[in-house]
Amino acid sequence: MYRTLFSLVLSKLDPERAHQLAFFVIKALPTFGVGRLVRRFTRPDPSLAVDALGLRFDSPFGVAAGFDKDGEGVIGLGQLGFGHVEVGTLTARAQPGNEKPRLFRLIPDRAVINRMGFNNHGAATAARRLGTIAATRKRPVLGVNIGKSRVVSVEDATADYLESARVLAPVADYLVVNVSSPNTPGLRGLQELDLLAPLLRAVREVADEVPLLVKIAPDLTDDQVRKIADLVVDLRLAGIIATNTTIAREGLRTDPAVVEKAGAGGLSGAPLAERSLEVLRLIRAQVPAELCVISVGGVETAADVQRRLDAGATLVQGYTAFLYLGPLWARQINRGLVRLR
Template structure:
């Protein structure tokens, strides 16, 4: 049913408007008292739980940052079967993001180009909402992803991140430092070790006991991935999220004119799968076994999730395929993992 709805209705809508309509429907689940019933239908049937970061995740599969920027649909997303929800990216200063249009479908590739630009209402506005969510029984694990405000110069980035950290770390089950979005000028430069080390050191101290992870780009060289992995271990971080969107436009099925018309921005979805898996393998080759590695990029099916777990991922996240697969996507992943787990016995 959803593929027909997508092809006949959603593809005729501006992608960002379609997202907001779907988002509103997800928000309504807890408001209508449907969360428990829906979650009974979508949750894993076998024990897929993962223990990491001092937390228990009901499913290894969660929704990546970017879908719920302000933490307004955490409970609805949990009801749909996601084991964790990473909200954000949130910034210290509220910002509208880049001008529209800024979200583009590449349907033949099951991909998306976005240049949203960290549009959000700011860390301070999100804090009361996230405080309420934190005390809801049965909620999914709550990750909070923070980034640099656009108005803040790169040289002042540490204090900017610290504003968000002080507000949000006490509310998060885990906190993520995003230094890898391509849509905020200068942000990816923070992945250079001489800038990254003091940033992560300061945020870790401010985050106190909240587990801290860093999210990196797929466009780093293999050597850079290994160096950042070593730094994360050296500084006592709890994990790495790999990867964010890519600037690459290689090997796409979509007509080049369509890709060119979409313009600048990060590419996510199926074309990212290969590089995301490569980066996961690189990270896992140099970090301790109990170090949390979250794999994201190009994940579509339960088999994709199982492949990432077999390659060393502790948890797996998705986003873009949600737009193409519809509201029962997490259920399909959980049921597929159930079958794979049962079949392996």
């Protein structure tokens, strides 16, 4: 049914507008007990529970950062069957993001190009909302992803991240330093070890006992991935999220003119699957078994999720396929995982 709706209606809407409409429904789920009824239908089987980061996840499958930028739909997403929700990316300064249009579908590739630019209402505003959510008993695990404010120079990035971390760490189950989005000028340069090491060390001190992870790009070389993995171990961080969106455009089936018209931005979805899996394997071969590795990129089916788990992922996240497969996607993943076990 959803595929028909997508084909006949949603695919004809501006992608960002379609996302806003869907997100409105997700935010409304907890209202009047509707979400509790949905939860009876979508609750993950107890056999899927995972212990990681000192937390209990109902399912290894969660929502990647970018879907719920300001933490407004956490409860509703949990009621749809996701074991965790990573909100953000949040920045210390509220910012509108890049000019529209900034979200583009590549339907033949089941992919999306985005150059949203960390549009959000700021860390302090989110912290007030997330504090209420964190106190809620029946909710998914809550991750908070932080990035650099656009108006802040790379030289001042550490202070900017620390401002976000101070207000958001107390309301997060885990905290993520995002240095890998292609849509904020200079951000990916922070993945260079001489910049990344002091940044992560400083945020770790502010995060205190909250598990801290770093999110990296798929466009790093294999050697860069290994060096960052070594750094994470040396700094005793809780884990790595691999990977963010890619700036690559090779091997796409979508008409090149459509891709060119979409322009710059990060590509996510099915075309990212193989590189994301490669990076996962590189990291897992480099780090201790107890380090949390969250795999994201190109995941669509339960078999995809199980493949990542078999390759050493502690947890798996998705986003783009949600736009193509609809609100029962997490339920389908969770039920499929049970059948595969």
